[in-house]
Amino acid sequence: MRNGIIIGALCAALAGTGYWGYTQHKNLQNTHVQAENNYQRAFNELAYDIDLLHDKIGSTLAMNSRTSLSPELADVWRISIESKSNIAQLPLKFLPFDKTQAFLTNVGNFSYRTAIRDLEKEPLTEQEYSTLKGIYKKAESVQNGLRGVQTDIMNKNLSWMEVETMSAQRKAPRDNVIMNGFKHVEQTKATTDSDFGPTFSNGQEESKGLKKLTGKKINESEAIKIAKSFISIKNSKDIAVNKSLNGSAEPFFSISMEHKRPTASSYMEITETGGYPLFFITTRDISSQKISLDDASKKGKKYLDSKKYTDMELYDSSQYDTIGVFQFVKTVNKVRIYPEAIQLKVALDNGQVIGLNAKNYVTSNHVRTIPKPKLSMDQARKKINRNVKVQEERLAILLSDFNKEVLCYEFLGTLGNDTYDIFINAMNGREEKVKKL
Amino acid sequence: MVNSYLPKKEVNAFTSQVLSRGSTGQDVKELQERLKFIGFFKGKVDGIFGWGTYWSLRNFQNEFDMKVDGIAGPKLKEKLQKATKNYKNTATGTKNSTANNASNKNNNNSNKNSNPIPNKKPIVNAPSGYTNNDIKLMANAVYGESRGEPYIGQVAVAAVILNRLTSSSFPNSISGVIYQPGAFTAVADGQINLTPNDVAKKAVIDAINGWDPTTGCIYYYNPKTATNQWIRNRPKILTLGQHIFCK
Numbered sequence: 001m002r003n004g005i006i007i008g009a010l011c012a013a014l015a016g017t018g019y020w021g022y023t024q025h026k027n028l029q030n031t032h033v034q035a036e037n038n039y040q041r042a043f044n045e046l047a048y049d050i051d052l053l054h055d056k057i058g059s060t061l062a063m064n065s066r067t068s069l070s071p072e073l074a075d076v077w078r079i080s081i082e083s084k085s086n087i088a089q090l091p092l093k094f095l096p097f098d099k100t101q102a103f104l105t106n107v108g109n110f111s112y113r114t115a116i117r118d119l120e121k122e123p124l125t126e127q128e129y130s131t132l133k134g135i136y137k138k139a140e141s142v143q144n145g146l147r148g149v150q151t152d153i154m155n156k157n158l159s160w161m162e163v164e165t166m167s168a169q170r171k172a173p174r175d176n177v178i179m180n181g182f183k184h185v186e187q188t189k190a191t192t193d194s195d196f197g198p199t200f201s202n203g204q205e206e207s208k209g210l211k212k213l214t215g216k217k218i219n220e221s222e223a224i225k226i227a228k229s230f231i232s233i234k235n236s237k238d239i240a241v242n243k244s245l246n247g248s249a250e251p252f253f254s255i256s257m258e259h260k261r262p263t264a265s266s267y268m269e270i271t272e273t274g275g276y277p278l279f280f281i282t283t284r285d286i287s288s289q290k291i292s293l294d295d296a297s298k299k300g301k302k303y304l305d306s307k308k309y310t311d312m313e314l315y316d317s318s319q320y321d322t323i324g325v326f327q328f329v330k331t332v333n334k335v336r337i338y339p340e341a342i343q344l345k346v347a348l349d350n351g352q353v354i355g356l357n358a359k360n361y362v363t364s365n366h367v368r369t370i371p372k373p374k375l376s377m378d379q380a381r382k383k384i385n386r387n388v389k390v391q392e393e394r395l396a397i398l399l400s401d402f403n404k405e406v407l408c409y410e411f412l413g414t415l416g417n418d419t420y421d422i423f424i425n426a427m428n429g430r431e432e433k434v435k436k437l
Numbered sequence: 438m439v440n441s442y443l444p445k446k447e448v449n450a451f452t453s454q455v456l457s458r459g460s461t462g463q464d465v466k467e468l469q470e471r472l473k474f475i476g477f478f479k480g481k482v483d484g485i486f487g488w489g490t491y492w493s494l495r496n497f498q499n500e501f502d503m504k505v506d507g508i509a510g511p512k513l514k515e516k517l518q519k520a521t522k523n524y525k526n527t528a529t530g531t532k533n534s535t536a537n538n539a540s541n542k543n544n545n546n547s548n549k550n551s552n553p554i555p556n557k558k559p560i561v562n563a564p565s566g567y568t569n570n571d572i573k574l575m576a577n578a579v580y581g582e583s584r585g586e587p588y589i590g591q592v593a594v595a596a597v598i599l600n601r602l603t604s605s606s607f608p609n610s611i612s613g614v615i616y617q618p619g620a621f622t623a624v625a626d627g628q629i630n631l632t633p634n635d636v637a638k639k640a641v642i643d644a645i646n647g648w649d650p651t652t653g654c655i656y657y658y659n660p661k662t663a664t665n666q667w668i669r670n671r672p673k674i675l676t677l678g679q680h681i682f683c684k
Contacts, residue, residue, distance in 0.1 A: 088608040093619025096667050098606035105605035164618070208600060208653030209684075247672025247683060248652065254675060256589070267589040269650065279648055283588045292455040294508055317459035320562055320639075324459070325646050343647050357647050391492065417480045419488035437488050437565065 032161060039160030042089040043153070047146045049083035053107070054139040061132060066119040073115035080108035091164040095182045100142060107135055142185055149181030207403050210250040211363045215274025223253040226275050227268045230307065232352045233259045233282060236266070243272075252278060259284075276362045281345070282354040286322040289348040293317055296324040299351040300344040304328060309342060309361070322348045330361070332370065336396040339364035339405060364405075370397070371407055373426035380409040380424040383431060388413035388420060398423050398432060408432050456509040460486040461562045468509055471521040472497060484560035564645045571611050573633075575641045578615045580633035581623025583680070590678035591637055593651050595644035597682070600655050607655065651675065654682040 056076050063069045084104050087097065110131065114124065124132075152158060156177065163178050218226070220241045228236060236257040244252045251272040258265050264284030270277050291299075297314050304312045309328075313336065316327040323345055330340035345355030377393060384390070392412035400406050408423040423432040454464050465486045472478035472490070477497045480489035491507045498505045501516055509517075563569050575595055583594045601607040601614045608614050616624060623629045651657075657680045658668050671683035 084608065085613070088613050088617050091618040093665075101607070102605040208603070208649065210652050242676065244675045245673035245681070248674045252652075252675075254650075254677075256587075265588070267587075267650070278652070279650070281589060281592065281643065281648060289454075292457070293460045294455045294457040297457070317457065318562055318564070319459050319461045320642055321461075341647075345643075345646075355643070355648065359649065359652065360647075414488075414492055417489050419492065 042086045046086040050143045054143045057136045073111040076111040080104045145185030213273040218275040227255040231266045278359045279357040286347045296346040303353045339399045388415045474524045576633040576638040580637035581628035586678040591640035595641045596649040651682040657682045
């Protein structure tokens with residue numbers, strides 16, 4: 001009798017556990033299926049996008065009039081962006097697919113720029129036409145590759161989840177039909193930036209790295225000396241110096257140190273050639289604000305002067321709790337040289353400089369001859385939207401989207417509650433940049 | 438009671454602090470409210486001294502025959518207080534809080550009443566072009582990926598996220614870069630959902646403000662755990678903490 005009760009209870013418990021396990025399993029399976037479906041959708045849409053892209057570029061090759069070319073190129077632009085967003089949803093961690101993505105970005109940029117241009121006045125050049133042909137060819141090979149993968153997935157019932165779990169495992173063999181297909185696409189003769197014409201380089205990407213510098217090479221102990229002269233807190237110990245690895249266009253030293261009284265740590269990078277400081281950051285506790293942002297900016301300016309960064313003008317400041325961050329820019333004969341910018345971090349408890357960023361200054365600083373503007377200030381002012389009320393105006397050198405320096409008239413103006421920074425090219429009157437601040 | 442919630446510096450709304458573009462805090466809020474009260478300021482009262490506040494302050498200075506520099510020093514505050522006699526501080530619920538504070542110094546009880554009621558939200562400044570939510574999302578990623586790293590290593594991870602935004606081989610939005618499947622281990626294993634500390638947030642703000650220890654890197658890996666041969670063959674720039682950064 002007692003045994004019967006126990007057996008009954010155990011049976012009930014077993015059934016309960018079984019049911020629990022079953023629902024767990026079912027839930028997990030559901031999640032898997034959903035994730036797999038998402039991957040499949042992204043992939044199939046990508047394949048479709050590339051099909052469409054290839055077709056549309058194909059038709060642009062035969063078009064001649066603006067009325068048909070511009071909308072078609074605008075469509076190419078839209079599709080290339082869409083295909084990139086689909087790639088971004090696929091688990092491609094262990095698949096180098098960056099060249100294909102760069103290709104799609106370039107197609108997008110190229111088609112955008114040509115689509116918005118007045119093709120009646122400025123028809124496609126020979127070079128641009130051959131660029132289009134190049135894109136067409138490359139798009140075809142990407143399309144063929146992806147269609148191949150798609151066929152494999154459908155015929156062999158392959159799953160993207162497998163690709164995903166494979167990338168999560170450390171020592172799994174990387175042999176998978178999907179992966180191999182993507183690798184194949186990536187390896188098709190890569191279209192390089194140069195195929196997109198001379199004006200086509202990603203200036204933003206380029207401007208981030210270091211450039212070749214000239215000057216005497218410094219050694220480790222000289223680097224430490226420079227670091228100590230820039231970092232505001234004295235009393236340093238545990239100084240460690242490392243050198244950059246060989247992939248850097250210009251080698252640099254990285255120096256880290258600890259401080260006592262106050263307890264803090266600093267890190268600084270200095271180029272080997274010329275010993276130019278790239279940046280430093282000191283981290284320490286800053287309890288409460290004692291000095292105003294305005295006073296801190298003056299301390300910052302004094303610091304720059306003492307470090308021989310002359311003719312620097314403050315153009316922006318912002319407060320983050322107890323830290324002030326200041327943007328300084330070089331000014332030559334009242335012309336602001338925006339590429340030569342320096343950022344400073346100042347602690348608002350005692351006005352100490354706790355950060356310097358001179359990387360852009362180092363890569364753009366050179367003796368330059370500022371050309372004479374072809375337009376007058378008045379002529380340039382007429383080029384801006386007449387609803388904007390101009391508050392400030394000056395000449396400035398700006399880094400364009402193509403990473404080229406251009407002389408502009410800068411107008412600071414207001415429209416409604418918003419403030420705008422407007423740059424008009426001082427040579428040809430082009431509106432180079434309009435930025436809402 | 439109320440007092441205990443508040444940092445000391447916020448007790449007197451209009452302090453002697455000189456305010457200029459970029460300043461943040463309760464002072465700036467009061468400046469904006471007072472300027473709004475007499476119709477000079479038309480924007481949103483947010484406690485951040487932006488361009489809108491700057492121009493309206495300059496207009497005020499111009500109207501009241503003062504030196505037009507867009508900086509709110511003691512003289513300006515005095516003039517502004519005179520011009521806004523009937524202004525009621527929304528934070529304190531009292532009229533002309535500074536004047537009241539001064540006269541009520543000895544009266545403990547009423548002094549307490551004139552303390553600002555804690556605001557719903559602390560005033561947090563975000564670098565232009567970024568919202569506080571963007572910073573939060575990035576701080577989550579940085580914290581999940583590199584919370585054991587030295588500060589500079591965290592700035593570097595934040596810089597890599599930003600460098601990917603402008604790279605043609607990556608998505609163009611912060612969320613796109615962070616949530617790209619497999620791009621960050623912290624996203625894949627859910628560590629991104631941990632609550633980040635202030636250090637990660639500060640590192641993100643430094644990176645947004647332009648500090649990039651990696652000079653333009655778009656990849657990094659831990660040489661002890663990385664399984665990907667491909668990433669090891671990228672041009673390496675520097676080692677920071679446990680990570681090697683490469684282009």
